Amino acid sequence: NAGVTQTPKFQVLKTGQSMTLQCAQDMNHNSMYWYRQDPGMGLRLIYYSASEGTTDKGEVPNGYNVSRLNKREFSLRLESAAPSQTSVYFCASSGGLAGDNEQFFGPGTRLTVL
Amino acid sequence: QKEVEQNSGPLSVPEGAIASLNCTYSDRGSQSFFWYRQYSGKSPELIMFIYSNGDKEDGRFTAQLNKASQYVSLLIRDSQPSDSATYLCAVKGPRYSTLTFGKGTMLLVSP
Secondary structure (H helix, E strand, O other): OOOEEEEOOEEEEOOOOOEEEEEEEOOOOOEEEEEEEEOOOEEEEEEEEOOOOOOEEOOOOOOEEEEEOOOOEEEEEEOOOOHHHOEEEEEEEEOEOOEOOOOEEOOOEEEEEO | OOOEEOOOOOEEEEOOOOEEEEEEEOOOOOOEEEEEEEOOOOOOEEEEEEOOOEEEEEOOEEEEEEOOOOEEEEEEOOOOHHHOEEEEEEEEOOOOOOOEEOOOEEEEEEO
16 A cells, blocks of 8 residues: 655746645545645644545645545645745545544655745 | 644753653643654654543653643653654644644754
């Protein structure tokens, strides 16, 4: 099992460009999450999806949109990238035998917006 | 607004010592508490979670929870250089399925 996979691993954008970060999990988890991690700020939740077909805002949703394409995939879209969105983005999932007690994280996408 | 506070460190301990990492939280309704370890440039991984007052032990790790004082701690016995990482405290409340993370404490274990 690959666990949680994310693409791309690295990306450089110019201000105003758009892009979609992809996330997929093969653990049959119901819940999926998008976080951003900035130096000195810890992990902050952007959006989450408790089940296929539902999405909810987290702590810092402005400037982002998400799509829960199916049970496996949860994508994060930046419509018009800004330098403030330079960050490391982590996708996570939970909901297997351990319930929602353990979130499994992907390897992250390091995004730079110039 | 739920808040989770951690000392950013770095906390420096010699190899073989006990490392003590602390975390306080603001929401009295919080019910589950998690410790994640994150190596530099890597993703967080769960070490252990606790939801009852008292101690929970797993190998060299012990989580301690005091709901009355709203703090949770992680003790690492016989610290090893491989324990050098950032430790993230996370809290889950009764009404939310999501976690609120602290900013993390960097631990450095010197040989």
